[in-house]
Amino acid sequence: MNNETVKVGLMGFGTVGTGVVRIIQGHQEDLVKQTGLSIQVEKILVQNLNKKRSLQVPSDLLTTNAYEILYSPDIDVVIEVMGGIHPAKEYILTALEQGKHVVTANKDLMALHGEEILSKAKEKQCDVFYEASVAGGIPILRALIESFSSDRITKIMGIINGTTNYILSKMSQEGADYQEALQEAQALGYAEADPTSDVEGLDAARKMVILSTLGFHIPMKLDEVEVKGISQVTKEDIAYAKKLGYEMKLLGLAEQNGKGIEVSVEPTLVHKSHPLASVHGVFNAIYVHGEAVGETMFYGPGAGELPTATSVVSDLVTVVKNMKLLVNGQGISSSYKEKKLKADDHKYAKYFLRMIVSDQPGVFTQISQALAEQNISLATIVQQPHPKEKQAEIIIITHRAAKSSLNQALSQMENMAIVSEIKSCYRVEGGEAEWLA
Template sequence: MSAAEVRVGLLGLGTVGTGVVSIISRHQEELRHQVGCPVTVKKVLVRDKEKQRPVDLDESLVTDQIEDVLFDKNIDVVIEVMGGVETTREHLLTALRNGKHVVTANKDLMALYGAELLQVASENGCDLYYEASVAGGIPILRSLSDGLSADRITKMMGIVNGTTNYILTKMTQNGSSYEEVLKVAQELGFAESDPTADVEGLDAARKMAILATLGFSMDVSLDDVSVKGISSVTKTDLDYCDQLGYTMKLIGLAKRDEGRVEVSVEPTLLPKEHPLASVHNEYNAVYVYGEAVGETMFYGPGAGSLPTATAVVSDLVSVMKNMRLGVCGRQVQEPLHARVLKKANEIDSKYFMRLRVLDKAGTFQAVTSLFASHDVSFEKLLQLPIAGEEVAEVIVITHHTTKENYEQLYKKLSELEVIESIESSYRVEGGR
């Protein structure tokens, strides 16, 4: 590190990269106050050097050659905001082995290769920070590793994908279909042209793997996360949720009981009075339950140029402080606990189910008998005939039961002659 300044190499100058350059340029006084020296952007890697950009950069700083960043001995910190996984992994491993500290906003990379990158960082006396990889401008990772480090975290539950939250919000508020809202979300830039990673829950799953690994000090991988997206959610489902006093959100859940964990992402019904039920549009929020602190909630914008860039530059400040103190590369710790996943008979929840059944004598008795035989009882129940048809809709919210019991019940219901179809099924959280 130069005694006079900290020099940064930036990989990527898209939405977040532009925000990083803007904050570093505009907040020099605050940065100098925090760490006692200025911050200089020395090189910026881009794909197209001729492209017009909304930030004013000296042409000499812009390069399309990755070697200009990775092998420049005058660069202290590499900030990665270009995305990608395999090639980006190789670039960051090279940076760390060349003694450069790394800040990344790359959730895909950290979910798959975070343990490896952190280990290489430690071996080379380097820092690796990744706050912006989970919830944009919300400082959730720093809160887990610093603010709540003395507590034992038992549960993390939240909305960690802004695209799906926007879609479900508009479907609920406007009565629009999934397809209609998705199209609007794409036009507004809240959803990608290929929205699969968001709407099928993969983006949220990566974030929950990162949260669970850090919060539980346990090596949780992406494959450990049970995932279900929102593409099959219908306006009818949301209408019944509302009628029964619930709101639907795509919820990421990481829960630990007696050393065993479950991690999932799925559309979930929440009571309307639950704080997460009032988190709308593209905003994110994470509830954290600790044995000592109780319940805490972190809320804010989950994406966007400046919110995400703020998290990136905050990580940069942490690196700079460590550099001046001479303690870089010491934050990496091996997981304290072995990963033990809950079995289906250890996962407990309430469930929402919507059935189309034959509207005739004996149907209700057959359905209720099957529920009883699987030790699943009703908390709420609606039975509504469908005009002009010989079928009715039965909407059920169960009491708490195990995932194993519920899955067995679901299979038997799908085979029952008086049931025309199981239209939908969702987890229910919150309440008693």
Template sequence: MGNKISIGLLGLGVVGSGVIKLIENHQEKLVHQLGADVQVKSVLVRNLDKQRDVDLDRTFLTTNPDDVLNDPEIDLIIEVMGGIDEAREYILKAFSAKKHVVTANKDLVALHGPELQKAARKNKCDFYYEASVAGGIPILRGITEGLSSDRIRKVMGIVNGTTNYILTKMDQEGLSYEVALKQAQELGFAEADPTSDVEGLDAARKMAILARLSFSMDVDLEDVEVKGISDISLDDLKYASQLGYTMKLIGYADFRDRQLEVNVQPTMLAKNHPLASVSDEYNAVYVYGDAVGETMFYGPGAGSLPTATAITSDVVSVIKNMLLGVTGSQYVDPHFNKELKESDKCFGQFYVRLHVKDEVGVFSRISALFNELNISFKRILQNPIIKHEKAEIIVVTHQTSLENFQTALNHLNDLDAVMETKSYYKVEGDAEK
């Protein structure tokens, strides 16, 4: 290794270009911290002739992965190419060649993180992935190092900037979902195909990683219940505001009595909740621990340089481990066996909006149904819709089990007076003045 650390880069898109800029521009600081030069020696690309955001000599580029993975002078691999199968193959090859790996690939880590961690430990290599969740926010390091002595009970957050931008514009400017989405695409916050973001899949991958690290158990992507934002209406945002709430796509993980609840869903947050003021493309993660109480991590969740900052921080950690001779030691086997909560053990408040016949006794029948399931109402709104001879009823429940609430929803459809259940959402926080 000597006084020079050589890095191989897999991918040279927006993030990869940011990594090179950061390493070049911060070379003096890196040398001061590490006592060694940090240089990118070789970069794997798909097209040698493509125009890029960084000025890099063509001799550094290659289309052959073996030029990077099998180069004996390269100490560390940074994977920013994206995708799953090919990236997994290259990372496993890197470990076999005794090379350490840093990645920003949330899809890969969510699906194959435990396997890659074990392969890294077997080969005495480091495997870091801070940039896979919330871009430049050091949330994974905060959990695994800053809160390592605490017992974390709950993690919830806004971990997708695209959906937060869309909901902010709908809520604050009254834009329709379609217009807000188009605006997000024009600004580069949303992909041409936004499905992964707006349907909650991107957030679910990040929550699988967060839950895995927070609670020391093997959490799989399929363990995360997911609901996206594409069905949210301006009517619900209007009523939310009237009741003292704002709507966010929230990733939620709770661990009690050795049982796990983890989901991603649109949630009405009380306006005094720490996450309620997080706007536009920003991310934030709220963590509750037995000892520390409430903490929150906030910042840009994506972007070239914020993500590159997280990657470079991981690179510094790996190099320090190399200098100390302790690489491959950060992975610890899960402490707990995974046990997911049944719906009767998941509790919360809920919002529901109904269209009903505008006639005497309707609300009393609805109230009786909820009372039979021990569900009481905390907030109630009722508005006549004169043109259609129907009424709109909005209720927010007190704390109840998910099982009882789902039973109530099913039975509402059996009531002749209920014309349609328009929407329902989980509620977090106390919005009462």
């Protein structure tokens, strides 16, 4: 930087990149007052110089050559909002190698290669911030790094994928089935043509890697997250959940206790009294439980041009303040704790089970015996006739049970002659069930 202006190289000029330029231009006066320096976008990396854009910028700002940013001696900070793993990773590592600070919104990259990038940043005494990579407009990473620094976080639960939350909200509020809700989400631009990454929970799993790494100070890996998506969730499941006082949510969960940690993403019944249950539509929310602080929750937009860009520019402001104080690269949090993953017999949760059984005497005894043998006790049981003749539907909510025990009981029940089908099995969070007739 010269004495008065920090120069930024922007890599990617899509939705978020456009928002970043808009905010830097529109809030220049405030930014100067806050940092004492003006901030200027010096170059923007694009794929096509001649593309029509919603925001006009002088044509000499644009370049298709990444090296004009990465090796420019004028540029102090690189903002990476192009997405994808390659070449974003190489660009960021090069930028750091050149002593440039980095702000990125790239969750895929940070989930897969965060450790490598952060360690390079440390080596070069450069900042890397990535608040926008999880839950766009919600300052959750900062909260985990700074505000809960004196606490021990025991649990993080997040609704961190707007697409699936939109679909599940739609199914819950309108009784739509999964395909209808998905199609509507696609028509509104909330879901992509190939929705796999969202609906199968992969997007949420990447965010959980970032959240659990920061929250627990451990180097979490993507393949250590158990992932189950929402494509098998039926409107019947949701209707039963509602009757029992629960909302179905795709929940990212990270939990630690003396037995180790577990991180998962799966459709979960959340009791309506829990603050996460009233997070609807494309909104995101992250619930954090700390030993000392107790329950907290952070709610806001999970995506969108301006919310995400706001987080990027807030990170940029932190970089600029650090530049002024000559303290860049000091705030990089390290994973100093030993990572011990819980075995299934240490993973405890309440579960919702729904199954179709023969409607004959003694059936329930066999079911409850299979569960009792695994030390699983029952909190709520509902049995009702099933449209098919001589069949009944049983819905059970268990007390807390080990996952290994549940799996054993499930495989035993699957083999019973009287069980026609185990329709569904979901984790349950929050208060007790009631049967709302």
